Amino acid sequence: MKILKSWLKDYIKIDFDNFDIANKLSISGTEVESIASFLDSNVVVGEIKDIKKHPNADRLRIATVYDGENDRTVVCGAPNIEIGQIVPLAKVGAKLGDMEIKKSEIRGIESEGMLCAEDELDLGDDHAGIMILPNEYKVGEPLNKYIESDAVFELEITPNRGDCLSHIGIAREIGALLDVSVSRTPIALEMNGTNIKDKLSIEITDEQLCPQYMARIIEDIKIGPSPKWLQERLSKLGLKPINNIVDVTNYIMFDLGQPLHAFDAEKIEGKEIVIRKGKVNETITTLDGVERKVSDDILITDVKKTIAIAGVMGGQNSEITESTTTIILESAEFNRKNIRKTAKKLGLVTEASYRFERGIDSSSVEYALNKAAKLINEIAGGQILSGVAASGKRPLNKTLDIPHNKINNFVGVSLPESEINHLLKKLDFNIKNNTCIVPLWRHDIEIWQDLAEEVARMYGYGKIKPLAIVKEKAPKKSEYFYKEALKDELVSCGFIEVLNYPYLSERDIKSIGLNTKKLLEIANPIQPENKFLRNSLTPGLIKSVAKNPAIDPVLLFEIGKVFSKDNETSKLGIIASGKNSDKLIKKAIDKLSIRFKINQKDLQILALSQQEMLKFKVRKPVAQIIEVDLDMIIRKMKASDADLNIKISNKKITYRPISKFPVVARDLAFIVDKDLVFGKIEEAIQETSEFVNRVELFDEFASDKFGVNKKNLAYHIYLQHPEKTMTDKEAEEIIKKIITDIESKFNAKLRK
Amino acid sequence: MQTGTLHPITQFVRELVKIFESLGFEVFEGPEVDNEWYNFDALNVPSDHPARDVQDTFWLKDGRLLRTHTSQSQVRYTEKRKPPIKVIIPGKCYRNEATDSRHETTFMQLEGLYIDKDVKIGHLLWTIEYFLKKIYGDTVEVRFRPHHYPFVEPGMDVDIKYQGKWLEVLGSGMVHPKVLRNMKIDPDKYSGFAFGLGIDRLVMLKYGIEDIRQFYSSDLKFIKQF
Numbered sequence: 001m002k003i004l005k006s007w008l009k010d011y012i013k014i015d016f017d018n019f020d021i022a023n024k025l026s027i028s029g030t031e032v033e034s035i036a037s038f039l040d041s042n043v044v045v046g047e048i049k050d051i052k053k054h055p056n057a058d059r060l061r062i063a064t065v066y067d068g069e070n071d072r073t074v075v076c077g078a079p080n081i082e083i084g085q086i087v088p089l090a091k092v093g094a095k096l097g098d099m100e101i102k103k104s105e106i107r108g109i110e111s112e113g114m115l116c117a118e119d120e121l122d123l124g125d126d127h128a129g130i131m132i133l134p135n136e137y138k139v140g141e142p143l144n145k146y147i148e149s150d151a152v153f154e155l156e157i158t159p160n161r162g163d164c165l166s167h168i169g170i171a172r173e174i175g176a177l178l179d180v181s182v183s184r185t186p187i188a189l190e191m192n193g194t195n196i197k198d199k200l201s202i203e204i205t206d207e208q209l210c211p212q213y214m215a216r217i218i219e220d221i222k223i224g225p226s227p228k229w230l231q232e233r234l235s236k237l238g239l240k241p242i243n244n245i246v247d248v249t250n251y252i253m254f255d256l257g258q259p260l261h262a263f264d265a266e267k268i269e270g271k272e273i274v275i276r277k278g279k280v281n282e283t284i285t286t287l288d289g290v291e292r293k294v295s296d297d298i299l300i301t302d303v304k305k306t307i308a309i310a311g312v313m314g315g316q317n318s319e320i321t322e323s324t325t326t327i328i329l330e331s332a333e334f335n336r337k338n339i340r341k342t343a344k345k346l347g348l349v350t351e352a353s354y355r356f357e358r359g360i361d362s363s364s365v366e367y368a369l370n371k372a373a374k375l376i377n378e379i380a381g382g383q384i385l386s387g388v389a390a391s392g393k394r395p396l397n398k399t400l401d402i403p404h405n406k407i408n409n410f411v412g413v414s415l416p417e418s419e420i421n422h423l424l425k426k427l428d429f430n431i432k433n434n435t436c437i438v439p440l441w442r443h444d445i446e447i448w449q450d451l452a453e454e455v456a457r458m459y460g461y462g463k464i465k466p467l468a469i470v471k472e473k474a475p476k477k478s479e480y481f482y483k484e485a486l487k488d489e490l491v492s493c494g495f496i497e498v499l500n501y502p503y504l505s506e507r508d509i510k511s512i513g514l515n516t517k518k519l520l521e522i523a524n525p526i527q528p529e530n531k532f533l534r535n536s537l538t539p540g541l542i543k544s545v546a547k548n549p550a551i552d553p554v555l556l557f558e559i560g561k562v563f564s565k566d567n568e569t570s571k572l573g574i575i576a577s578g579k580n581s582d583k584l585i586k587k588a589i590d591k592l593s594i595r596f597k598i599n600q601k602d603l604q605i606l607a608l609s610q611q612e613m614l615k616f617k618v619r620k621p622v623a624q625i626i627e628v629d630l631d632m633i634i635r636k637m638k639a640s641d642a643d644l645n646i647k648i649s650n651k652k653i654t655y656r657p658i659s660k661f662p663v664v665a666r667d668l669a670f671i672v673d674k675d676l677v678f679g680k681i682e683e684a685i686q687e688t689s690e691f692v693n694r695v696e697l698f699d700e701f702a703s704d705k706f707g708v709n710k711k712n713l714a715y716h717i718y719l720q721h722p723e724k725t726m727t728d729k730e731a732e733e734i735i736k737k738i739i740t741d742i743e744s745k746f747n748a749k750l751r752k
Numbered sequence: 753m754q755t756g757t758l759h760p761i762t763q764f765v766r767e768l769v770k771i772f773e774s775l776g777f778e779v780f781e782g783p784e785v786d787n788e789w790y791n792f793d794a795l796n797v798p799s800d801h802p803a804r805d806v807q808d809t810f811w812l813k814d815g816r817l818l819r820t821h822t823s824q825s826q827v828r829y830t831e832k833r834k835p836p837i838k839v840i841i842p843g844k845c846y847r848n849e850a851t852d853s854r855h856e857t858t859f860m861q862l863e864g865l866y867i868d869k870d871v872k873i874g875h876l877l878w879t880i881e882y883f884l885k886k887i888y889g890d891t892v893e894v895r896f897r898p899h900h901y902p903f904v905e906p907g908m909d910v911d912i913k914y915q916g917k918w919l920e921v922l923g924s925g926m927v928h929p930k931v932l933r934n935m936k937i938d939p940d941k942y943s944g945f946a947f948g949l950g951i952d953r954l955v956m957l958k959y960g961i962e963d964i965r966q967f968y969s970s971d972l973k974f975i976k977q978f
Contacts, residue, residue: 461895478779522813524810
């Protein structure tokens, strides 16, 4: 939600720093996502070095302005500039409102920027001349370093804090944080003689749906554009000004959090507004021109027709138009759950419904109505009829005991009672003895733990002392640990773990000729082709092979859940494809069965034909695959002496982003001392150049033909540039450097 | 001869398991398909409350759902046990979100839950600082910010300072009394804390990985680096 600094100043009378307050708000629970200043950093302090006449225009002059780095030529029409002045210079690229400053030719002279008047920088109304800055401002610095302009805070308001969806709400939070009081001006209305009673009455059929409803009538108004200040406040929040009446209702909503609605009084039939639940198959065309079906929603009706869907959107039949002269202004509170249900059902979440479903300030329904009426009266003229047409009443405040000891104990502090009370008072809780009266805008406060949170966040989490927890006994080893031991064994056989999405695509289903009857189906899939949940790991694993055409052999496994309509089970899937894959998978199976006492026949290898593989676009000749029930494996493992200690790799990892540019592969073999660990050379090769993407050992062989106590280590080395295709020459240089480095560091010799 | 590779997510979860095992936490893994009760209602997120909208859910045709968070297993695990409860719950979660380099429909979370007599906010602060320091080093700066999660009161987000900026890494809080009751635990006798962290984002942070989708790409150029 957007909050305007200048608007906050209606309520906060002291000055505050944007970044300081953003930090305070964030660490007290109102997260500030960004602060945008209206004064662009490309508006800098400039110095006028020279002024010449414009050769082609009498009223224009050509100024040479120093921007801290360069002299800029700027064409200027203002009469008040003089050499030596310090002035605001909007450089090329600066944004002033919707306008971006560009290099442009003005009557044959190129201008590289603009000297600015106050109003152009949104710093005042003066357009008479260029703003003259004090000499102390350092030339070249952004002007916003010296002059504060208005700022917009973008806030994340959590769903429990409907009260913060307004300027006064945020002002209250800031007031509590800075320990300053926030007050609103009482509203004095000038009303004329006619009493509203003769013209309008309100009936609420069920106060559960609508606890309070109030209306005022304003006659003889003149619809027109809003004044500039009002339009500006709305535009800065990103809203489009419409007319003085609609703008005021929006303005009050963003000001006080109370959504309002204005009806054209002449379009209301009869003298009564009834708030009732809708009946089956009623329809209403809302302001957006859509005819909507309503049923058990809360409706606002006159004696003949429905004029609004309460709390969501008004009806077209009572809309304010240019010819409207009398309005009925509505301010009300509706049941939060009903509004939520209606907005969801209609798919129509409006600024109003958003606030009603989160809870408005139940104590300000009348204040908001009066503030709006007064403002309308000021800017659209007319007379406010005396009195308010109203029904229902303001709900009672909740009262909670303050369990000081419990709060201290729970938070882990020992604050005196008076301190706890003070922290709550800052948030407008009214303290009486050991109880507090909860303000009517805080719908989220229900239990003492809620009070504990208010105390803790106002006190500051940073000041609460951390308390260590201890291990009383060794936790028991659950299935998780068996799964990890199994993974370790597979990794030691050269297999790589993958994680796949749990969806089966339509193509997968076709490829394997699967019957979808037993599959679990997603009702709202993000992509329609991925609506079924996988019942097997196999399609995913085959596709994983397909994604790695350059690697041979591909040895993969996945442990994950598979689903059917009546159960969810864990599976282990293993796949091997390419060179020697049959031997490699067999070796892994042998190892697993010995290590964990698993019967070989429980680990049946299925050979996939080339044809089956081609359905998944795998061009490798053949693949072997195993998919078994994980619970079965774990049952067997429990009878073995599996090592259940968690192993953590201490491999030094330097991650290199995956580039979309081709990899250059080179093989290098070195003759080294027999006891040298192959990983050392691997690491050293990695460190030679940032373009070494990956190093893989593919042969290790000791023999006297290499010399006494010598062995041969052979590596695949993959080089890749993140931003371009690497040339042969560049690759050669890196390879040369690797050879020199390895030979000198490890007493190694390149095997040619 | 050539060894294989564990997925980086597996490796990171192991680090966390090891740390929490040393503090006495068990490991539990709940179902990925569950009903609305465990995923939402039992956690004080009724359907008529706007807090429901925070998580975009994959609903199944049979009315169940793909769990949106591992918090779903809190009540499942606890309702059959008695305090003290000390458990971590790693697992895959799903959200119906458009994917980009920062968002995935499939991701890994790890939940932590500790319930006993007299568990205080201070214990939560200590535990979270303890494991973040184990992972990111003793000098890492940690801060707690109030945040709203309906299943805790108070709720907090936790930030660490990364390259000079505060970065949100996990959500946490004191288990809400309504949730304790749903676990069949008396909130007048016991209290506890819970936290949940997105593993994928923390792994990205640890290695400087720029795209969350890499984890589910089966791209061996990626996985073999770990």
